[in-house]
Amino acid sequence: MIETTAAPFPTIRVRPWLGRLAIAGSLIATFMALVWAPTDAVQGDVYRIIYVHVPLAWLAYLAFFVVFLASLGWLWTKRAWFDALAVASAEVGVLFTGMFIVAGSIWAKPTWGVWWTWDPRLVTTAVMFMMYVGYLLLRSLSTDFARRATRAAVLGVIAVIDIPIVHLSVLWMNSLHQLPTVLRAGGSPALDASMGMTLGICVIAFTLVYFAFLAERMSIELERQRRMFEARA
């Protein structure tokens, strides 16, 4: 194992720019989502939560996929940088997943009359949330750096493999019981061009926010690692 916080490949200094871009993007996206995009003919203004819900969903899955890659990176190379990436992405992922579940509930209640359904995607999201909360819990209870990284990495790999399996299982269960799929594919009202564009801008904005948070959290973790390595020497 290499006792260094250095990245395994050359990196560019993007942090200050990311923060500014994320804020700018969020402002633009907020304006477009709340003001610029037209009101939906069927759902009224409540549909606007889609501009929060969908980007968060996409980013939550991205975040956990990054955890998976970082976990493999640690197990393969034992470079501390990968562990910093894993924990940063997991924390942001848990945050975004929690927010996305809440947003979904807020949308579901006025639209379909229920806070929650047993739709495969919702169940998978809830299970995913629990898995990564467990991931963070395992990390917090471990004391030794290398062991913590390895334990977390193993869990990070297993969790990703499990997610599609959970999804399929719920799908089969529901189809067997002929439960109506409350959320049809896409789960959204038909989008016209301006709505589609707004959604695209929101996805970009949230992606910038994800990377901004990721970079900040990683820098905190890399600093902790650096102090730890120094204390050891």
Next chain:
Amino acid sequence: MRRVPEQGSLPANASLNDVTVVLDDRTILRGITLEVGPGLAILRGPNGAGKTTLLRVLAGLAPLARGRRSVPGGPPLYIGHRPMLLRGLTARENLAFLAAFRGHVASDVAAALRKWGLGSDMDRPVERLSAGQRRRASLARIETEQVPLILLDEPFADLDSDALVRLRAAINTALVRGQAVLMATHMHHELDQDATHRYVLDDGALREA
């Protein structure tokens, strides 16, 4: 960081090269380079110096932060502080299992346990044995698992005079067979005279005494 003096063309039974071990964010061993060949090597050092960790590294039980470990003769026999015997099994069952796992013949287990004074107790579950008896049972593995490298961590604890004699005899037999014995202890003992190498571990660094 000293090396063992040249031993001719015999390959070392085990070697560590610039090994650093960190546990719970404390550096326990730093830059250890060591070759262990046939003969008795005694490792001394104050409590907390890292003697147990050094043995565990050789046994393959401690992860390396840096450096390389090589034990070409196969998994060593590591007898640590605690008996490492499964409760619920008898001494005989424990030793037979361990020998069988290595692929050794388990038929001499009863004879070995008898030699170590456990003739009448070898079929009692180990939790019903005294601390001294458990230590003797675990030391009897020196006879039942004959491997190129034997690692002993404070083997004298809980031993009465008969058992001490038995231990000295067992170690000498192992040395005659060409096995390597690395013993960590902070007690001085007659075995010192038989030692071919003496090391001191202090605050994670190794030097020859």
Next chain:
Amino acid sequence: MNALDRALLIAARELAAERRHPDGLVAALTFTGLLVLMESLAFGPGQARQPGNASALFWIAILFAATLVASRSFDRELEDDAIDAVLVLDGGREALYAGKLVAITVVLATVALAAALLSLVLLDLEVALPGHLVLTGALGILALPPVIVLTTLLALRVRARVALVPILSFPILMPQLIACTQGAAAALTGDASAALGWAGITAAFALVYGVLGLTIVPAAIE
């Protein structure tokens, strides 16, 4: 001595120790029995008999029983550092995982049998397809230990291990839970094709997670 022999050796060692001190088995039996009783009372007699409910009560109790059995098994290894003697040996890690899987599955099967009989009697269950019920039950018992043993090993030297193991393993076991409960419910109600379908899925889970566990275990054990 090949890998299979080594695993069987570990399994035999485990079962011998368990036989002399069946604390794991006794605790799991008692806890499971209690849980089945409590759940039935909480649901009320009419409700608890429904195939879907009875099936769910049973499998949730078995999930907890499995964590208890695994916990006790590894507690025994940590006493006196018995596990270290195995980890030193070539192939020790893999044999430990595979051997524990076999032994824990055997113990869990015993618990499941007792719990199943208790459920049948307590709830006066009507079983439409007994053969299918046994099949789904047996496959379910095979599908749980790979994940639970892996999680127990992952958390072996972590604080609050007893609480952490269910937290880590239960989300991963959601698919197994779904398959087991659906399969059992189908067998109780007489839906043969559904029961067999779920049985097949359960078998697939047992295989996939068994292989995954064996692959990842060398990296996971300290």
